[in-house]
Amino acid sequence: MSPLARSKTDSVPQPASTPPELIRNFCIIAHIDHGKSTLADRMLQETGVVEQRLMRAQYLDRMDIERERGITIKSQAVRMPWAVDGSTHILNMIDTPGHVDFTYEVSRSLAACEGAVLLVDAAQGIEAQTLANLYLAMENDLVIIPVLNKIDLPAAQPEKYAEELAGLIGCDPAEVLQVSGKTGAGVPELLDRIVELVPHPVGDADAPARAMIFDSVYDTYRGVVTYVRVVDGGLSPREKIAMMSTKATHELLEIGVISPEPVPSQGLGVGEVGYLITGVKDVRQSKVGDTVTGAGRMATKALGGYHDPRPMVFSGLYPIDGSDYPLLRDALDRLKLNDAALVYEPETSAALGFGFRVGFLGMLHLEIVRERLERESGLDLISTLPNVEYEVRLDDGTVVEVTNPSEFPSGRIASITEPVVRSTILAPSEYIGAIMELCQTRRGTLKGMDYLSPERVEMRYTLPLAEIVFDFFDALKSRTKGYASFDYEPDGSQEADLVKVDILLQGDTVDAFSAIVHRDKAYAYGVQMATKLKELIPRQQFEVPVQAAIGARVIARETIRAIRKDVLAKCYGGDISRKRKLLEKQKEGKKRMKMVGSVEVPQEAFIAALSQDGGAAEKAKK
């Protein structure tokens, strides 16, 4: 059952609103796996919002995939009471995703808070995302509460890392709280500290309503549930509201707070955090970052700007069984209701048939989407080699946006630009050499370097996005024995010497294998694909050349030698059942062949040739 279907509509509504002086809005920011969700769970328990016996691990991560992978994808907001000096305060905790693909959601969540708990694993110390999130929080003028987590671990070094953390944010090491989300040690003190240090929200209660959308999720039973933080004025049930970016109006069907299940209320006032349900069916009508106002009395100025999440990585998705195409289309349409960042359009490939070109925020997003499509709709999918978006300028001045190698223009090219990122790498200083070498091979430019302590260094690089999205993190981890952490953000684009490499089977281009790569790497890609395909494609009755080419120039070649097709040739005499089995197998195999020109290519060859080793999500967790 959906969590929202359980909301207690018949329960006594909460008071219309809490005085802002008693409200504290905060979030927890941390590097991945430093224990944010565990601490959030523990706070729910300490504040009595969730009873011990109902507690389940990662209460706030509602999606199955989230729970299985142990990561937070969608942020959530929970209201918790906490009494200090005899007065009950309302703490609104906004849980944020930790992965770089979802940075936009983190920044929106931060904008809804006045304070942030900066959580650092006491056995690991500061990592790249600790810094990235801290900078985001500082940009939003949040009060930062430094906290070391996992102090119960035998490997914890609280003194050492308290000093590091204090040095980073400029406070006394004694001010760094020490907690354990696992045992609960220090958590009540942390809640006290939040009440003490996080400023209460300030807003104009009499002004026209303005509330910021910091999350919006699709619920099968109730349509879109929008999470908002009210800044000015107030919202009440049955009122008509408007979205400031589109001016679209909607009736408020329900308004309430999450504690930790949805509880309808008489409204939300200044500084309050809660949810709205309007009957809208598509999250793109309720965009993260947009401002909600009253349709009757509209505010004139929206709260801060918002931007549509921009896809960074593109890949073709094709059903393995061509007849599943309509199923895939329906599945994507359904997923889009839930994922404002998902963009796609139909495309056809000579080799793979009908499918879609899909844009993703990053590799983790790609994997999650693919996994959800396969799991929720029972589809088997092939995804083509992911690529970033290039801008190709031709001699005649036309500019072509290329998200698919097949769109690469054939005219005379004046210049090509590719997206670049600003990245931060944190690692023990003994690995500086190894990291520099890696970044060099990835066409990186060193922008700066700082020592956080004598043995830990922060390195800042500008790198082409195409060089890091796929396997950079893996390579970095293996060169630093797993000690480096990495974070990045888009930073415009740069000109680069890029070429399109085509793969040809018997002279015919196989569009699914074409790739746009740097000229220096074209040869390596060509050789690698040709060798791989030689192994994967069975011998035919004639000789098949496998070539890699840039335009008309062949840069690599392998040959698949001819054989007689008689599968029984090697099966001398004897066992009839074995012969039958072979013939059956051959028949089965035929069904799964695709013709490229006159060459039969088994479906498996496509899957194997296009598969990337390992998963981005798994890598991200390491």
Ligand SMILES: Nc1nc2c(ncn2[C@@H]2O[C@H](COP(=O)(O)OP(=O)(O)OP(=O)(O)O)[C@@H](O)[C@H]2O)c(=O)[nH]1
């Ligand atoms: N020993 C110990 N382990 C902890 C503590 N807090 C969290 N962990 C463990 O650390 C791992 C990561 O914890 P999570 O709470 O999932 O981390 P997270 O930061 O929410 O991770 P993301 O949601 O993926 O960003 C889990 O295996 C937890 O059991 C703690 O206080 N002590």
